[in-house]
Amino acid sequence: MKTSGGSDAAKRRAGESAAEAVADGEVVGLGTGSTAAHAIRRLGDRVGSGLDIRGVATSFASRELAADRGIPLLDLDEAVGPDAPGIDVAIDGADQVAVGAAGSDKTASDEAAAGVGPLIKGGGAAHAREKLVDAAAGRFLVVADPSKEVPVLDRSVPVEVLPAGRSAVAEAVRAAGGEPTLRRAERKDGPVVTDNGNLVLDCAFGEIDDPGALATALSTTPGVVEHGLFVGLADEVHVGTETDVRVARR
Amino acid sequence: MKTSGGSDAAKRRAGESAAEAVADGEVVGLGTGSTAAHAIRRLGDRVGSGLDIRGVATSFASRELAADRGIPLLDLDEAVGPDAPGIDVAIDGADQVAVGAAGSDKTASDEAAAGVGPLIKGGGAAHAREKLVDAAAGRFLVVADPSKEVPVLDRSVPVEVLPAGRSAVAEAVRAAGGEPTLRRAERKDGPVVTDNGNLVLDCAFGEIDDPGALATALSTTPGVVEHGLFVGLADEVHVGTETDVRVARR
Numbered sequence: 351m352k353t354s355g356g357s358d359a360a361k362r363r364a365g366e367s368a369a370e371a372v373a374d375g376e377v378v379g380l381g382t383g384s385t386a387a388h389a390i391r392r393l394g395d396r397v398g399s400g401l402d403i404r405g406v407a408t409s410f411a412s413r414e415l416a417a418d419r420g421i422p423l424l425d426l427d428e429a430v431g432p433d434a435p436g437i438d439v440a441i442d443g444a445d446q447v448a449v450g451a452a453g454s455d456k457t458a459s460d461e462a463a464a465g466v467g468p469l470i471k472g473g474g475a476a477h478a479r480e481k482l483v484d485a486a487a488g489r490f491l492v493v494a495d496p497s498k499e500v501p502v503l504d505r506s507v508p509v510e511v512l513p514a515g516r517s518a519v520a521e522a523v524r525a526a527g528g529e530p531t532l533r534r535a536e537r538k539d540g541p542v543v544t545d546n547g548n549l550v551l552d553c554a555f556g557e558i559d560d561p562g563a564l565a566t567a568l569s570t571t572p573g574v575v576e577h578g579l580f581v582g583l584a585d586e587v588h589v590g591t592e593t594d595v596r597v598a599r600r
Numbered sequence: 601m602k603t604s605g606g607s608d609a610a611k612r613r614a615g616e617s618a619a620e621a622v623a624d625g626e627v628v629g630l631g632t633g634s635t636a637a638h639a640i641r642r643l644g645d646r647v648g649s650g651l652d653i654r655g656v657a658t659s660f661a662s663r664e665l666a667a668d669r670g671i672p673l674l675d676l677d678e679a680v681g682p683d684a685p686g687i688d689v690a691i692d693g694a695d696q697v698a699v700g701a702a703g704s705d706k707t708a709s710d711e712a713a714a715g716v717g718p719l720i721k722g723g724g725a726a727h728a729r730e731k732l733v734d735a736a737a738g739r740f741l742v743v744a745d746p747s748k749e750v751p752v753l754d755r756s757v758p759v760e761v762l763p764a765g766r767s768a769v770a771e772a773v774r775a776a777g778g779e780p781t782l783r784r785a786e787r788k789d790g791p792v793v794t795d796n797g798n799l800v801l802d803c804a805f806g807e808i809d810d811p812g813a814l815a816t817a818l819s820t821t822p823g824v825v826e827h828g829l830f831v832g833l834a835d836e837v838h839v840g841t842e843t844d845v846r847v848a849r850r
Binding site (some may be wrong): 379425426427429430431432434478479482483486512514515516517518520521524546547565566570571572573575576 | 619674676677679680681682684728731734735736762764765766767768770774795796797815816819820822823824826
């Protein structure tokens with residue numbers, strides 16, 4: 351699990367703050383990464399004290415941790431649908447959160463002006479399922495530490511692609527001004543393979559002035575399964591610091 | 601292979617007409633379905649007579665047929681990229697082609713006005729790889745018979761989804777006014793599984809007045825891998841009849 355940037359104490363404050371915002375009876379999307387893991391651990395403690403919730407995991411890793419901590423789990427297919435309970439709230443981390451003016455996209459700017467900006471996710475290659483769960487949730491709470499906050503998104507956007515579409519998507523990314531790099535695995539030869547059996551291109555675009563436009567361009571590119579730009583999805587951002595937690599709401 | 605609608609003679613005329621439009625030295629995308637199969641067979645005959653081409657298959661089925669007919673094959677990753685030859689032309693079928701006014705989408709209307717309309721593909725569940733190849737090609741030739749032509753697209757749109765995203769995508773389709781049905785397999789229990797390991801929701805929207813807008817809405821829905829609306833991609837449509845072939849060019 352990636353733990354780059356930010357102190358563990360700051361991440362723990364953020365994760366625990368969001369976990370405290372979950373109410374009895376809710377169905378909770380359980381995010382992936384070191385900060386979301388703190389939320390899952392706190393939710394597990396609360397379940398041990400009698401909190402009645404059910405979790406929906408965003409990844410193999412979050413499912414494993416939640417099961418270990420005694421959180422009852424639903425499959426996403428059990429949680430969403432005509433006769434299903436729905437997902438009340440999701441808690442998930444981010445690799446980067448925009449907190450400044452974020453360019454010409456209206457949704458993105460409105461978000462950023464409120465300190466609840468568009469995000470980049472996917473450092474853990476779980477962003478396809480994370481976006482499914484986070485987008486389906488009634489409230490999406492982002493947990494982060496100050497090292498993730500930027501005025502304008504500028505880190506590489508992880509793009510999950512069909513294996514056969516790798517070169518065609520890379521060409522489309524270059525045509526859009528980006529520089530794609532196939533993510534290589536550690537502890538296995540060759541590329542990272544996602545939980546869905548696909549590959550990841552980390553696509554550097556420099557400063558992303560219009561996250562909404564780039565998100566649509568990537569989504570409509572043949573071969574793209576999902577990308578790591580989350581625009582217009584976040585409802586709250588909980589940022590832990592060494593001493594405190596800041597919560598921004600849309 | 602599906603062979604519903606249209607006579608085999610009409611399909612053969614369409615497929616062979618497109619195969620004759622391929623020039624020596626070209627890299628050719630090889631489509632899926634009964635009409636595209638006629639094009640592959642004719643290309644195989646032409647290779648037997650000395651035509652120098654290389655094929656890029658859009659599916660397991662088209663790869664198998666092309667190999668059987670002696671057409672040298674490239675992987676898509678070998679055909680597309682900075683030092684690759686590129687795909688000169690693709691020939692592929694359609695489940696439905698709009699030839700009338702196709703609503704408010706400008707691209708779609710311009711296409712339809714010229715008789716080169718937006719398409720629906722995916723009856724064979726190969727539309728993700730088909731779109732990769734067809735979109736990468738310099739020229740995309742659609743082959744069809746008159747039973748596929750309609751003034752306004754109205755058949756179900758096949759949507760390939762991540763297995764975990766099945767219910768969430770179905771909810772999004774319902775919210776957009778569509779009626780999703782999970783495609784069930786024959787000759788195996790349970791659902792159809794695509795060549796990419798995913799599922800297919802056949803989504804009925806009634807008459808699709810704005811194919812471009814629906815295409816973008818589907819592409820940006822989390823969990824959607826690819827959908828069967830091909831908007832703004834076709835360059836020529838070859839329609840075979842009992843006696844002749846009509847060719848419309850953009």
